[in-house]
Amino acid sequence: MKTNNSINRRSFLTKSAVAGGAAAGSMLAAPAVLAQAPLVIKMQTSWNDANIWQDFARDYATRVEEMSGGRVKVDVLPAGAVVAAFQVLDAVNDGLIDAAHSVPVYWYGKNKAASLFGTGPVFGGSATTMLSWFYEGGGQELYNELTQDIMGLDVVGYMGFPMFAQPFGWFKEEVNSVEDLQGFKYRTVGLAADLMAKLGMSVAQLPGGEIVPAMERGVIDAFEFNNPSSDKDFGAQDVAKNYYLSSYHQASESFEFLFSRTFLEDLDPDLQAILKYAVEAASTANTAKAMNRYSADLQFLQDEAGVTVRRTSKEILDAQLKAWDELIPELEADPFMKKTLDSQREWVSRVSYYELMNSPDYGLAYEHYFPGKIKL
Numbered sequence: 001m002k003t004n005n006s007i008n009r010r011s012f013l014t015k016s017a018v019a020g021g022a023a024a025g026s027m028l029a030a031p032a033v034l035a036q037a038p039l040v041i042k043m044q045t046s047w048n049d050a051n052i053w054q055d056f057a058r059d060y061a062t063r064v065e066e067m068s069g070g071r072v073k074v075d076v077l078p079a080g081a082v083v084a085a086f087q088v089l090d091a092v093n094d095g096l097i098d099a100a101h102s103v104p105v106y107w108y109g110k111n112k113a114a115s116l117f118g119t120g121p122v123f124g125g126s127a128t129t130m131l132s133w134f135y136e137g138g139g140q141e142l143y144n145e146l147t148q149d150i151m152g153l154d155v156v157g158y159m160g161f162p163m164f165a166q167p168f169g170w171f172k173e174e175v176n177s178v179e180d181l182q183g184f185k186y187r188t189v190g191l192a193a194d195l196m197a198k199l200g201m202s203v204a205q206l207p208g209g210e211i212v213p214a215m216e217r218g219v220i221d222a223f224e225f226n227n228p229s230s231d232k233d234f235g236a237q238d239v240a241k242n243y244y245l246s247s248y249h250q251a252s253e254s255f256e257f258l259f260s261r262t263f264l265e266d267l268d269p270d271l272q273a274i275l276k277y278a279v280e281a282a283s284t285a286n287t288a289k290a291m292n293r294y295s296a297d298l299q300f301l302q303d304e305a306g307v308t309v310r311r312t313s314k315e316i317l318d319a320q321l322k323a324w325d326e327l328i329p330e331l332e333a334d335p336f337m338k339k340t341l342d343s344q345r346e347w348v349s350r351v352s353y354y355e356l357m358n359s360p361d362y363g364l365a366y367e368h369y370f371p372g373k374i375k376l
Contacts, residue, residue, distance in 0.1 A: 038070055039271075041263075043099040044077040046085040046106055048209055052229040052293055054078060056161065056255065057101040059289070060282035067274045067281075074099070085207040092258045093153045099275075100258040104143075104157075105190035105250075109205075112331070113146050115190035116340045117159070118253035120331075121324045125348040127162035129355065130252040131283075134159045137347040142340050148261075150336060156261045158276060159254040160283035164294065168247035168312040169224030170231070170240035178319045187211055187223035191327065192249040198323035199316075208234060215239040224249070227290070228298040237305040244312045248320040255286075 043061070047053040054076070061074035077097075079085040088100035089107040104117040117139070118130065125133070133139045140159075147153045169188075175181055182200040193203040204220055212235050214220045222240070224247070225231050231243075257279050264272055301307040332338040367374065 038065075038068075038073040039267075041072060041074045041098045041275075042077065042082075043074050043101060044079070044082050044088055044091065044097045045100065046079050046088055046102040046207070048080075049078045050233050051208065052227075052233065052289070053101075053255075055289065056282065056286045059285045060101070060160075060257070060278055063278045063281045063285070064274055067278060068271060072271060072274065076101075079207070079209065085209070089153070089155065089258060092155050092260050095260060095262070098260055098263050100256075102256050102258065103253060104256050105192075105253070108190040111146065111151060112191065113150075113334065113337050113340065115192075116331075116337060116344070117143055117146075117256075118163075119190045119192060119250045120252075120344070121191075121328055121341070122248045122251045122321075123345055123348040124352045124356070125252055125344075126352075126355075127164070127252045127254055129348060129351055130344070131159055131162040131254045132351065133344060133347045134254070137351075138343050142336075142343060146336065154261045156259045156264050158257045158279040160257060160279040161255045161286035161290070162283070163253045163255075164227065164290065165251040166226050166247060166249065166253070167224055167228075167231075168244035168249070168316070169222060170236050171222045171242045171244065172240050174242055174310075175222075175244065175316070176313050177315050181316070184222045185220045187214065187220045187225075188249060190250070191331075192224075194327055195249050195320060195323050198326055199319055212236065212239055226250075227294050228301060229290075229293045232297045232301055232305070237301055237307050241307050243301065243307050243309045245309065246312045246317070248317060248324065254283075 041064075043057065045054055045057045047057070057076045061076050064072050064074050082097055083091040085102075086106045086109070088097070088102050089110070091097045092100050103119075104114040105119045108114045117134070118127075130139070134143070143157060143159075147155050147157060169186070171184075173180075178199060184201040185204065186196055186201040187204050187206050188196055189205045193205055196203050201222075204214065206214055206220075208225050208230065211220070211223050211225060215223060216239060223236075225234070225236070228243075231237075236243075259275065264275065267275070298309065302309050328341065332341060363374070
C-alpha cells in the first residue's frame, strides 16, 4: 500500500506541473521555466537496454511526450534499475515506480490466472484476436476483476502490440517428435511451463537476461524467449543452432502497460486519456517495427549466424493441443479462470470463424511469387 506521503508527493508534483501554465498566466512574475516543467513518469520495463522491446517502450514515451505537448515525459528505465524484471507489478502497486512495461505472465507466480491474459490455451485465435477480446470482448473487465478485486492491487493495466506467435525455441539438436523432447531442461514462463512439462520436459522459469548464461552452465539445454530480434540480441545463436518457429505455447500475447491507479487517477482527464490512448498508438508503431526487425534478424540468423530455421513439426503441435486439453480442466477448477476461459472460447468461436473463413490463403500467394522459399 502507498503511504499518504507517497500519494501527497505525487499529487503535488502532478498538480504543480499540469497547473503551471495556468498559474503563469495570473502570476506574471513567476519564472517561465516553472510553467514549462514537465510531469516526469517513472516507467520501468522488464527488459534490458539492448532488447528491441526497450525500443517499443520508448516508442510509447515519445508519443506521450508529443501528444501532451511536452507536459508529460516518460522516463523509461531498464529491468533492474529499480526492481528485477519479474517484480514490476509489485513496484507499481507499492509506488516505487509510476508505471511499467511488461507482460502479465511475469506475475504468474502470484496468480495463475495472469497467464490467461496472453499466454493461455490457444483456441484458434491469434494475438490480434485476443487483444480485441481484451478491449471488446470483456477481457479488460476480467483483468480489472483479477488485479483490483481478487488480488487487491492498486494498478490499472492496458494491453498493446499483439505479438507474433512465439517460436518453440532453440535446441542443440533436431527435435521432430515428442520422443525427442523427453528429459530436456527447458526455459519458458507461465502456463507454458505446465504445458511443456506434460510433453516430458522439466522447466525453469527465467528472465530473458539469464537464459544464455543458464544454457552455457548446463542449467538448461533448450529454451524459448519470444522473437528473432530479442533472441539474436542476447546471443541465442551462440549457444544453439536449431531454431524452431511456430508453437501453441504462447501464441496470443500482448504487452502490458501498468500504471499506479492512485497516480493515474490524480492526473487531469486529458492526461489520463493521453496515457491510455498512447498505448494504442504505440501498438501500431511496435507492430511495424517488429515486422521490419524480426524478419531482418531472422534472415541474419539463417544467412550469417549459421542457424537452421524450421517450423515445429505437426506431431509436436498436435501434442501441445492435447496437453492444453489436459490442462484446461485443471485450470477451470478455479471459478475465475473458468469464467475467463468461457469468455475467451465464446469470443474465439465467433470472431475467429469470421477471420478464418474470410482470410485468403496467403501461403498460396507467397509460394506463387516466391516459389520454394518456405521449406517445411
